[in-house]
Amino acid sequence: xxxxxxxxxxxxxxxxxxxxxxxxxxxxxxxxxxxxxxxxxxxxxxxxxxxxxxxxxxxxxxxxxxxxxxxxxxxxxxxxxxxxxxxxxxxxxxxxxxxxxxxxxxxxxxxxxx
Numbered sequence: 001x002x003x004x005x006x007x008x009x010x011x012x013x014x015x016x017x018x019x020x021x022x023x024x025x026x027x028x029x030x031x032x033x034x035x036x037x038x039x040x041x042x043x044x045x046x047x048x049x050x051x052x053x054x055x056x057x058x059x060x061x062x063x064x065x066x067x068x069x070x071x072x073x074x075x076x077x078x079x080x081x082x083x084x085x086x087x088x089x090x091x092x093x094x095x096x097x098x099x100x101x102x103x104x105x106x107x108x109x110x111x112x113x114x
Contacts, residue, residue, distance in 0.1 A: 010036075014044050018051055021060050030067070042072045046079045053086040061086075062095045066102065075103055 013032055020029040033041055033048075045068045052061035061083055069075070080103075087096045 010040060010044055014047055014051075017044075017048055021048070021052055021057060022055070024060070026060055026063055030064075038071065042068065045071075046076045049079050050082050053082050056086065056090060058083075058087055058090060058092050058095055062099060065099055069102060073106065 013036065017029040017032045020026070020032065029048075033044060036044060045064055049061045049064050049068065052058070052064065065079070065083060068079075080099075083099070084096050087093065
């Protein structure tokens with residue numbers, strides 16, 4: 001994973017968080033990620049959201065995506081498109097609608113695509 005730009009510590013946290021998400025334990029997954037420095041947290045959660053989408057854990061992915069927007073108003077395009085595509089494939093239009101609304105209104109912040 002070093003060639004992908006991820007440290008072993010980051011990979012371990014991502015793996016543990018993902019395993020807890022598979023067991024529907026988002027609180028523990030979030031607790032594992034919380035100690036990370038902000039920039040590393042953002043990168044790790046973007047990766048986690050994409051992985052959760054690929055496994056069709058869309059509600060969990062939406063939860064982490066909303067937390068991601070709380071920490072970083074700049075939306076990662078790859079993460080957003082992966083989330084939207086998987087939601088559309090699964091007929092989960094409501095999840096896309098909620099997230100799109102949140103991005104557009106920005107909760108008083110300026111959101112932009114990265």
